[in-house]
Amino acid sequence: MLTAINQSHQVIIAAAADRQTLYYCPGCRTKVILRRGQRVVAHFAHQSGSHCAVSSEPESQQHLTGKWQMAHYFGEDRVELEPYLKTIRQRPDLIVTQAKGQVPIEFQCSAISPEKLTSRNAGYQQLALKPVWVLGNQYYQHMTRQVQVAPFVTWSAAWGWYLLFWRTATATMELWCQIQTDLLGTIGYQRYRLLGAGQYEFIENKAIRATTWQVNQLRQQIVHGLRYRTPKYMQWQNFCYSHHRLLQTIPTSVLISQSSCRFLVTQSLFFATVY
Numbered sequence: 001m002l003t004a005i006n007q008s009h010q011v012i013i014a015a016a017a018d019r020q021t022l023y024y025c026p027g028c029r030t031k032v033i034l035r036r037g038q039r040v041v042a043h044f045a046h047q048s049g050s051h052c053a054v055s056s057e058p059e060s061q062q063h064l065t066g067k068w069q070m071a072h073y074f075g076e077d078r079v080e081l082e083p084y085l086k087t088i089r090q091r092p093d094l095i096v097t098q099a100k101g102q103v104p105i106e107f108q109c110s111a112i113s114p115e116k117l118t119s120r121n122a123g124y125q126q127l128a129l130k131p132v133w134v135l136g137n138q139y140y141q142h143m144t145r146q147v148q149v150a151p152f153v154t155w156s157a158a159w160g161w162y163l164l165f166w167r168t169a170t171a172t173m174e175l176w177c178q179i180q181t182d183l184l185g186t187i188g189y190q191r192y193r194l195l196g197a198g199q200y201e202f203i204e205n206k207a208i209r210a211t212t213w214q215v216n217q218l219r220q221q222i223v224h225g226l227r228y229r230t231p232k233y234m235q236w237q238n239f240c241y242s243h244h245r246l247l248q249t250i251p252t253s254v255l256i257s258q259s260s261c262r263f264l265v266t267q268s269l270f271f272a273t274v275y
């Protein structure tokens, strides 16, 4: 973490801390260690063996660096670094104050369990806050499937379904918007660099290109799924039946058609949009 509290309960930034003073975690109130050197971003760390429910450690350099960079990106005067929200016992990486209110920013670099993600979001909801999840390198490099996108995807009228990524190497925010998927679960989207103050720069359009091999794979999964009565495919089949059709004979154009609705509606409903 980039901040800790001193004995007078003042919030101190690690870069401005001194080695003689004692510092504490604002969450669990245990003593924390100041880490500062040539190669590391100045930060505080819990002593080994401590069990802090509020801060997730060990923190990577990417996470520490990204937080600093984002504080600058959003404007230091509008950002609170790692504020401890006592009532929900959570500590977002940043809180940005905007005209519309406060927005907690979670910079997610490592894997997170669905339970933890749900409970964090529920915490913010208790305070009527809508968090923004900004994803790190690991997500950026491996995000290719609908199932990976689904936990973090957000809807806006202007951007459709979108994701945000912070690129520590360039200190830039990247937006993947108008995300669509096909029935194979592959994703397509448009990439933009967000320059701040409402300015953006188009990077590229990533179209979904399903290969014949992928289509054949899905057809095999359908046959297999129907044989073993897998709920997902049974649901698809029931939908087809109700429209006097057969899942096995569904045209390839339907399998590879793109839709942005699939994040939103149930399996059988989203079929309705294309078949």
Ligand SMILES: [Zn+2]
Residues within 6 Å of the ligand: 025, 026, 027, 028, 029, 030, 046, 052, 053, 054, 055
């Ligand atoms: Zn702690």
